[in-house]
Amino acid sequence: MKLEGKVALVTGSSQGIGQGIVLRLAQEGAKVVINYRSHPEGAEETLEKVKAIGGNCYVAKCYAAECPNESSNPQGYTVQADLGNVAEIRQLIAESIAHFGQLDILVNNAGIEKHAPFWEVSEADYDAVMNVNLKGVFFATQAMVQHLKDTQRPGKIINISSVHEELPFPNFTAYCASKGGMRMLTRNLAIELAPLGITVNNVAPGAIETPINTQLLNNPEKLGALLHNIPLGRLGQPQDVASLVAFLASGEASYITGSTIVVDGGLLWNYQEQ
Numbered sequence: 117m118k119l120e121g122k123v124a125l126v127t128g129s130s131q132g133i134g135q136g137i138v139l140r141l142a143q144e145g146a147k148v149v150i151n152y153r154s155h156p157e158g159a160e161e162t163l164e165k166v167k168a169i170g171g172n173c174y175v176a177k178c179y180a181a182e183c184p185n186e187s188s189n190p191q192g193y194t195v196q197a198d199l200g201n202v203a204e205i206r207q208l209i210a211e212s213i214a215h216f217g218q219l220d221i222l223v224n225n226a227g228i229e230k231h232a233p234f235w236e237v238s239e240a241d242y243d244a245v246m247n248v249n250l251k252g253v254f255f256a257t258q259a260m261v262q263h264l265k266d267t268q269r270p271g272k273i274i275n276i277s278s279v280h281e282e283l284p285f286p287n288f289t290a291y292c293a294s295k296g297g298m299r300m301l302t303r304n305l306a307i308e309l310a311p312l313g314i315t316v317n318n319v320a321p322g323a324i325e326t327p328i329n330t331q332l333l334n335n336p337e338k339l340g341a342l343l344h345n346i347p348l349g350r351l352g353q354p355q356d357v358a359s360l361v362a363f364l365a366s367g368e369a370s371y372i373t374g375s376t377i378v379v380d381g382g383l384l385w386n387y388q389e390q
């Protein structure tokens with residue numbers, strides 16, 4: 117197992133790619149903190165799946181009002197936090213460290229997108245997207261780095277970005293701006309944090325079958341057009357992303373920092389003349 121003795125926090129892990137990452141890291145022997153904002157039932161489901169594979173985690177009391185997973189037989193740990201709220205982010209990191217005594221791996225996975233033509237985007241939607249996708253990542257990473265500095269230990273930061281840190285996506289301009297920002301955050305921090313033994317990398321998924329895509333998945337015409345653009349001819353699955361995250365989180369990736377690795381079935385650089 118690649119991650120024995122390591123502790124990981126995966127933000128936004130009540131569903132989709134985040135849930136897949138939690139499972140994979142747990143399979144590799146890591147203790148994992150499951151974080152959710154508004155889907156306690158999804159966090160519970162992630163927890164049950166971790167238990168089913170014999171994952172080595174703990175359940176702790178959530179600081180937020182609701183905590184569905186308090187248990188006298190602890191095998192997982194879920195924490196509610198809104199990744200757009202800096203106070204909650206700091207509390208999330210502090211509570212993860214308090215429960216496991218350390219944090220070695222931070223996977224900044226939580227992300228949202230809002231579909232709207234540019235001229236109709238509201239300030240509230242812009243703020244929601246940028247707060248979760250960029251500000252949340254900035255301050256979660258800052259709190260994690262402070263912990264690693266204080267304890268003089270190395271660490272791994274893995275950001276779940278998107279092919280849209282590179283590729284235009286009309287009607288999702290705030291989302292693209294947040295992912296483009298994430299790309300530069302990663303490059304910058306890779307340099308600034310290297311002397312501390314901290315690596316920072318982006319994983320950039322293409323079209324993965326998750327709840328963020330529900331509308332698209334339910335629209336056969338749009339889905340067909342998208343599949344036509346994917347050379348490997350299928351949507352990705354959360355485990356396609358999770359296996360790369362497990363690798364980047366391990367010692368096998370110790371010389372990789374400041375990189376973006378795409379997991380997209382060839383979508384990003386697909387160009388063909390018919």
Ligand code: BGC
Nearest residue numbers: 229278279280322323328329
């Ligand atoms: C977005 C999806 C989109 C995919 C491929 C992802 O970053 O979240 O909505 O389908 O990129 O374009």
